Amino acid sequence: MVKTVGIVGLGLIGGSLARLLAGRDVEVVAWNRHEKPYAAARRDGITCVASLEGLAAEKPEVLFLCNPLKAMPEMLRRLAPVLDRETTTLSDVGSVKAMVRSQVAQAGLADCYVGAHPMAGTEFSGFAASDPAIYDHALWSVTVDETTDYERFLKVATLITGAIGNRVIVLDDQTHDRAAAMISHAPHVVSTALINGLASSPDRNIAAALAAGSWRDMTRVALTDPDRTRAMVEEDADNVEALLRDLADRLTSFADDLHDRDDAALTKFFAAGQPFRDYKSRERESGENGALGADGHIERIVIDIPNSGWQRTFLDSARRGEHVVRFLQPWRAEVETRSKI
Amino acid sequence: MVKTVGIVGLGLIGGSLARLLAGRDVEVVAWNRHEKPYAAARRDGITCVASLEGLAAEKPEVLFLCNPLKAMPEMLRRLAPVLDRETTTLSDVGSVKAMVRSQVAQAGLADCYVGAHPMAGTEFSGFAASDPAIYDHALWSVTVDETTDYERFLKVATLITGAIGNRVIVLDDQTHDRAAAMISHAPHVVSTALINGLASSPDRNIAAALAAGSWRDMTRVALTDPDRTRAMVEEDADNVEALLRDLADRLTSFADDLHDRDDAALTKFFAAGQPFRDYKSRERESGENGALGADGHIERIVIDIPNSGWQRTFLDSARRGEHVVRFLQPWRAEVETRSKI
Numbered sequence: 001m002v003k004t005v006g007i008v009g010l011g012l013i014g015g016s017l018a019r020l021l022a023g024r025d026v027e028v029v030a031w032n033r034h035e036k037p038y039a040a041a042r043r044d045g046i047t048c049v050a051s052l053e054g055l056a057a058e059k060p061e062v063l064f065l066c067n068p069l070k071a072m073p074e075m076l077r078r079l080a081p082v083l084d085r086e087t088t089t090l091s092d093v094g095s096v097k098a099m100v101r102s103q104v105a106q107a108g109l110a111d112c113y114v115g116a117h118p119m120a121g122t123e124f125s126g127f128a129a130s131d132p133a134i135y136d137h138a139l140w141s142v143t144v145d146e147t148t149d150y151e152r153f154l155k156v157a158t159l160i161t162g163a164i165g166n167r168v169i170v171l172d173d174q175t176h177d178r179a180a181a182m183i184s185h186a187p188h189v190v191s192t193a194l195i196n197g198l199a200s201s202p203d204r205n206i207a208a209a210l211a212a213g214s215w216r217d218m219t220r221v222a223l224t225d226p227d228r229t230r231a232m233v234e235e236d237a238d239n240v241e242a243l244l245r246d247l248a249d250r251l252t253s254f255a256d257d258l259h260d261r262d263d264a265a266l267t268k269f270f271a272a273g274q275p276f277r278d279y280k281s282r283e284r285e286s287g288e289n290g291a292l293g294a295d296g297h298i299e300r301i302v303i304d305i306p307n308s309g310w311q312r313t314f315l316d317s318a319r320r321g322e323h324v325v326r327f328l329q330p331w332r333a334e335v336e337t338r339s340k341i
Numbered sequence: 342m343v344k345t346v347g348i349v350g351l352g353l354i355g356g357s358l359a360r361l362l363a364g365r366d367v368e369v370v371a372w373n374r375h376e377k378p379y380a381a382a383r384r385d386g387i388t389c390v391a392s393l394e395g396l397a398a399e400k401p402e403v404l405f406l407c408n409p410l411k412a413m414p415e416m417l418r419r420l421a422p423v424l425d426r427e428t429t430t431l432s433d434v435g436s437v438k439a440m441v442r443s444q445v446a447q448a449g450l451a452d453c454y455v456g457a458h459p460m461a462g463t464e465f466s467g468f469a470a471s472d473p474a475i476y477d478h479a480l481w482s483v484t485v486d487e488t489t490d491y492e493r494f495l496k497v498a499t500l501i502t503g504a505i506g507n508r509v510i511v512l513d514d515q516t517h518d519r520a521a522a523m524i525s526h527a528p529h530v531v532s533t534a535l536i537n538g539l540a541s542s543p544d545r546n547i548a549a550a551l552a553a554g555s556w557r558d559m560t561r562v563a564l565t566d567p568d569r570t571r572a573m574v575e576e577d578a579d580n581v582e583a584l585l586r587d588l589a590d591r592l593t594s595f596a597d598d599l600h601d602r603d604d605a606a607l608t609k610f611f612a613a614g615q616p617f618r619d620y621k622s623r624e625r626e627s628g629e630n631g632a633l634g635a636d637g638h639i640e641r642i643v644i645d646i647p648n649s650g651w652q653r654t655f656l657d658s659a660r661r662g663e664h665v666v667r668f669l670q671p672w673r674a675e676v677e678t679r680s681k682i
Contacts, residue, residue, distance in 0.1 A: 119551055169550060175544055178544060179547045179551050182539060182542065183539070183548050183549075183551055183552040183553070184552075184553065187555055187556060188555060189595055190531060190559070190592065192611065192614055193591040194528060194531070194588070195617040195618070196591060196613040197584070197587060197591065198523060198614075198682075199615075199616045199682060200613065201523065203516055203520050203660065204616075204617070204682045205659070205660055205681055205682055206510065206512065206516060206517075206660060207523045207524050208524075208620065208662075209659070209662070209664070210482065210517075210521060211524040211525075212460060212525070213562075214524070214528055214529060214532075214562045215524040217558045217561050218532065218558070218559055219617075220555075220558050222614055223618050223621055223622075226611040229611065230611050234607075241596045241599045245596050246538060247534055247538060247592055248588075248593045249589075250534040250537060250538065251530070251531065251585045251588055251589040252585070254530055254534065254585060255581075255585040255589070258574065258575070258578050258585075259578075261575075266571060266575075269533065269534075270567040270571050271567070272537040272540060272541065273533055273537045273539075273563055273567075275540045275545075276539055276545070276549070276563075280564055281564075318546070318550070319544065319547060320546065321546035341539075341546055
């Protein structure tokens, strides 16, 4: 059981996590780049310290970097000389994992690092908007590589399934970042390209006048802060690039097939996504949706984790659509089996 | 003032229109391919007849074809020998206009035709789901070509701005269908291509587990009936093809720029849609949204319509973001000037 957690950055994600843990008898020590949230945080039982170095000196068992990604290199540079690597496992909640791991390695902290990314958040930011409930029924990616120490991995993962009370999938950085590019980063670019197309058309006011639900849905994310979208895309550039090229190929093929009125090819195109449609309709019917906490088709089974190649066993489990809910002993995990695509 | 209107097809769109007009002292005569909705329609003051030929024999001043697009050729073929072209102006409410006009021409009915397309509807269908309120604050495209008779155009357009009480933009078929492809038909294909990409990935269950709001929004329309999407796309094939090629080019260029870390090009990409973002934020701030009936920045002005080239004058007005609300006399129209992109 992890008894002390350090939090760097009391924003929406870090602040909510600190409050959640403090409310569950974990000793939480936090540092924020300014002291504005300290009074409120202290009322919630969070120990706030004056410096990042002071936070490291508290030797928390797990230290979560919850600062913005662009501050990561500086945080790591300052932590490197002061972190007690024996006691403290370093983690983070960043939305891309390969970039953070390489920055961690650059700072010489690779041996005590385990990555993490909770699927949680709202459109707001800052400690004032923080709320432990953003973690209700959340799924975390815990990211590991071949060199990750299993004890440290367990420390982070059991903190999430235990005190935090969430589900976990265990991934390598590339799988995480590719999936994030697929479901978020690349679609943001597509949405932006759609509004760019409209904005450059002589018929833009006519098109906007005729726009209804489908256009509104497809372009909503293009209306959010383009600088934030750009940063997100550049942090996961290789995956976004590959996915956009793949999508451009799919669209070009479809345009060719439509031009040729290739009936079989068009049929194939509209059938290809059917497994995803079926999955969504099963999810809807059964109420199987993490956010609702309903259980639909969910069943629990126990999987054995091998001593060597445990990373692969967890990855295969995640690929089968399973989520870890509990570690029964160091080498066994209880997983929820869910609807699969 | 149009006093008699014929309706072919008492589905959601036709049924709602018939009920709306019957409630406003217009004589409405309707025919439906089966008599199931007749009892309810008659209670709403709609005269229901036994055959399409019988409907034509009633000589309505305007006859709206509200049947499914795929039934259009058959309806036109049956109407051609029986329609009193002197008295009756033929119109329709189809979601693509070039295809319908060519079918109308094929049936030899071009001289009495004026196209129309109301931006109205719900996810339901059939007379049981009909509701005159689906036309509240609706915008109609009225589609014309160089040969359209101005008197007939006025008959349809003043029925819409008068008894129906809606706004109108006057377009050529190509402009209408290109705009519809831009805001709906092509985005449906893009959304489908996104779910196809996910479904074909070995990481599909992981990606689906990590998916949040942006993915949900971007793929919602891909979950709707793929056969209907396919029909919609094939009915507007040339425009969809061109837009998909344009989008594929935009995505490929972006992928190249991202690969090269071309800062200036990336900046340009994220700035290109800014006029649309600004337009949407003005619209939100002012509550200028037809569906809400609020008036925001809307002002009314009168435009003069020339005897010759009136089609172009209306098209230019629509391109400026103006909507016709009233015809003051045959050659003057009152338009609302709205926020522009």
